[in-house]
Amino acid sequence: MKLHIQEACPLFELSYNISGEIYCEWNGKESHTEKQMGNVLFLEDVQVYEEKKAGIPNQLLEIRLAPSELLYYAEDLSERQQMETWLRHHRGNIDRYPDTAAIRKCVSEMIHCTYRGTLRRLYMESKALEFIALFGESDGYGSMSGTMTLRHDDITNLKRAHELVQIHFEQPLSIRELSKRVGINEFKLKKGFRELFGMTIFELVRIKRMEKALWYMEVEGLNIGKTAVSVGYSNVSNFTTTFRKHYGCNPSEYLKSYRTTEFGAKQTVD
Incomplete structure (x- = not known):
């Protein structure tokens, strides 16, 4: 199945792919989602090409909302700015987020909800909020101090680090050793790696x-x-x-x- 989806308004979406495979392409970027994988996207005024393989059942949980709905929960200006920083971190991307036991449990409870009518709506809305909170916890919300400015040589070094991690994954290099090999300090290596690739080195x-x-x-x-x-x-x-x-x-x-x-x-x- 091939779809062309036009996202005309700001959209913040959390998804968890329970079964099947999904390929997406947008603005020269691409992502491939397999089963037991979660994604976060924040897109606006962009066309997304989506492809799913024939003959393979797909089951996907999606929670969609306008970014402004998240800002509603900020209690003061400082908290609002922190949340806006968090949102900017994912703007224009489809990023994989860390998979945790708590997130999987929440997904399972939503998928297997047996309530009907008003109770079902209340239950699903509360679980959606729980899902967002669990995602924020796993995604490092509250620890971001803004996005990092990466120079061209920083990106080159981080890509080299990405290659080394894949080469030595069976016996991983320490952060200190990896930092020395690619010529970038440990702080920029850890934070820049997450910003550039949407995951930590450990992940x-x-x-x-x-x-x-x-x-x-x-x-x-x-x-x-x-x-x-x-x-x-x-x-x-x-x-x-x-x-x-x-x-x-x-x-x-x-x-x-x-x-x-x-x-x-x-x-x-x-």
Whole structure:
């Protein structure tokens, strides 16, 4: 399914993709959303191209509102300015936000709401506000002191840092070592990395580890213990916890489902 969506008015949206895949392109930028992934967008007067693959069920939770609705909750001028700074951080972008157990729980409760009529509306509105608050907590609201001005060489250094993080994700470089290698101070590295790529260095390491974990289990056929060690986890329990947070199920459950699907596909081919 291919859509061209014209966002004519200011729109602030939080979404959580429960199943399926979504590709978006706007103003020369692009994003690819997979299952168990959340995005925040703040767009105005822009056309978004959206594409979803055929034959794959899509289930997506979206909370949409005008940015002015968020400012309504600011108690004073200082708080309003802080909130405006937070909004500017995401203006013109579709950014991935950190996935947390609390956010997943809130999403599940909204999806499986059994109330009807007035009670349902009250429940969903309260949960929407809870979702926004949880997003703000995970996104670092309250700790932003404004966006950082990045020079051309800063961006070049940060992109190099991004490459190094992906190369060394199994045995991550320390912030200090990474800072030395790319020639940028630790503060600018951490804050600039988040502003440029929409995630922290730790989050990128976790994403790359989880992606490689699937490869080890599916392609190499490694068991859970060997997979954990191969992607840099000395403790299988820590690996299982991170895997469950990232994919919404334990590695053993994933492997069981994958093998069942693979076996069924082979039988169909035969």
